[in-house]
Structure formats: C-alpha cells, structure tokens
Amino acid sequence: MFDQSFIAKAISRSAENAVDRRRFFQTAGIAGLGVSSAALLATAGPASAAPMDMEGPSDSAILNFALNLEYLEAEFYLRAIDGQGLSSDMIGGTGTPGGVTGGHAVPFKTKKIEQYAREIAADGKAHVALLRTALGSAAVSRPAIDIGASFTAAAVAAGLIKEGEPFDVYESEENFLLGAFIVEDVGVTAYKGAAPMITSKAFLDAAAGLLAVEAYHAGIIRTTLYGLDLIAPTIAISDLRDSVDGPEDLDQPVVLSDVANLVPTDDNGLVFSRTPGQVLNIAYLSPESMRSGGFFPNGVNGELTVSADHTAQPDGAMPSGAPDTGIEGTNSSGPDLGLLGVGGGVALAAGAALAVQHKMNAKTTTENTTAPPA
Ligand SMILES: [Ca+2]
Secondary structure, eight states: OOOHHHHHHHHHHHTTSHHHHHHHHHHHTOOOTTSOHHHHHHHHOOGGGSOOOTTSOOHHHHHHHHHHHHHHHHHHHHHHHHSOOOOGGGSOOBSOOOOEEOOOOOOOOOHHHHHHHHHHHHHHHHHHHHHHHHHGGGOBOOOOEESSHHHHHHHHHHTSSOTTOOOOTTSSHHHHHHHHHHHHHHHHHHHHHHGGGOOOHHHHHHHHHHHHHHHHHHHHHHHHHHHTTOHHHHHHHHHHHHHHSOSSOOOOOSEETTEEOOSOOOTTSOOOOOOHHHHHHHHTTOSSOOSSBTTBTTOOSSSBOOOOOOSSOTTSOOOTTOOTTOBTTSOSOSOOOTTOOHHHHHHHHHHHHHHHHHHHOHHHHHHHTOOOOO
C-alpha cells in the first residue's frame, strides 16, 4: 500500500522539478503529507479531467488504464477460487460502474493448481487496492466485465471450439488455465508498454513491481500449461492475440520451433510491449478501433478507452488517425459500436482477424503454428 513512508519517498523522488512535483500531486491526489488525498482532487476533478501533455497520457490515465485490467484479473481469479469477486468497497469510482457477468468456482482437482490460482487472485486483489489508493478519488470504478461469453467467444475465435459449442472457462482447471493464458500475458505487455509513458519515478517504481508480478503470474500459467502438454491451445490463443493486436508478430505460444518458449522475449531477451490501444484490441477481442467489446462489454473507464485500428493497411502502414495510444477523441473514423454486443464484436473480430493475419502476418502464421513436440 502507499503508506506515509512510501508517499514521502515518492514525493522526494518525484520532486526533481516543478512539473514532476505538480504532476505527482495531480496524479496521486496528494496535496501534502498531512492533507487528505481527497482534498486536492475534490477541486481538481477526476483523472479524466487531468491535463494531458503532448507526449502522451498522464500518469493517472495510465494508472487508471491498469486499474481496469487489474479489475478484470482480480474478478477472473477471485471467482475461480470461491465464486466471489471483489467486495463492494473496492469497485466504486469515476466513470460508469458495471457488474460482472459469468464466473464461478472452478472444480480444481489438482491442489497445486488451486494454490496457484489463490496466490494470483490475492495479488490481483492487492493490485486493485494499491492502484485505487494511489489514484485516490480519481480512481475509476470497475466497468462492466464479462468473464463468461467473452471466453466462449475467444475460444471460438481461436478455433478451440466451433460456433455454438459450449465452452465454460470455469468448467475445469484445464479450461481455467487456458482462460488465464488468454489474459495473463497481456498484462505483462501492457505494463511494459506503459513504462516509457510514466513520468513520475514513484509510479514507475510501482509499475515495475506490478510488471514483475504479472510476469511471475504469466510464467506460472505458461509453465503449468507446458507441463500439462496443453500446447496446441496456447498456439491457437497466441495466434488469436497476435491477429488482433496489429501486423507485427508480437505474441508467442509456449512452444516455438519444437522447443519450450516459456518466456516470450525479443532478440534482446526482453519482453515485448503493447500500447494501450493494442491491449484493448485483445481486451475487446477486435483488430478494429472499438470502444467496447469482449471482456469489457461497455468499454473501460478512464481516458484510454479506444482500441487501435489494424484493419486497413495492406502494406503494413498504420492507418491514418489510428489512436494507437488508446486515447479517445483522436479518431472519428471508428464505427459506432454501441449496438454491438460481445458476440457481434467477436464475430467481427474473428473474421477481420483472420483476414488481417492471412494478408499481412505470414510470419506469425509460420512461427506460431509450429506443431507441438510429439
Ligand atoms: Ca500481431
């Protein structure tokens, strides 16, 4: 938690210049050590009203973006272990609050996998609490989250099941692990992608800790899937993620070229990055510029709400006006998707994803469909 000692150190570290200091106060909502964090933001307004400079989103916008993802992760894992999600005192805030659709206790048969789930759930819950404390009254509320039909739609889009076939991600620990795989790697790339945009060193320090924990989680899930020989589904899911997040071949399954690939890295041995817009491509399960869909049927709360547009660039160039930062308001060409539900959005995503992948991502198709070892 951001206790007084942490806050004192954070202010000390972040007070390198007047801009840093002002931004830290604005983003953290801390007017001084003896002053309630609510005091400043009561007059300054929510994070969405905070000014954004020309370099990108404010720290509060980034933290709130992360908070949306942590809400999703916490609800996914907490409901898996005992059917209960976040308590009512951990979900309020700015923006449009929403309920959670789907999710129930997984009938774990392997004690160790259940223990993994419990530990990860506790971390996700702690991350929600940390970010909410850091953001104070600027914290966004938990948006509507779908952890039922969204996973079924993702399974269809990944080709794990056919349209109309039943798929309950909470039905078995194997399905649960695949569901965790769908969301877990994305958190790592989201924090990595956000790192260069964070201006406060205090927040960068916290974000480094968050990224590391997400990487541990992803490593646990990937290693467990590999140990269970659930290789082919991870290839299909990785291909799905890669097909919606743009032409670059980013995503990697747990096996590449017949060898274990538990840590997805680039040539420098670094995890790769996704912009907020690319993260939302996966969260909304669409390669198009969308404001909602998939796991967030009413969109995420905060400033970073729009997925990137990867649908119309046959030569690999980014489409003009594509809001790859995810900041709403920089693109007027995106369709009004208010009428599209999860199913419609994902059906669209699956078709468009396949088209995008086949046209432009031959490398992905080649690498990511490597047959698992016999
Ligand atoms: Ca890609």
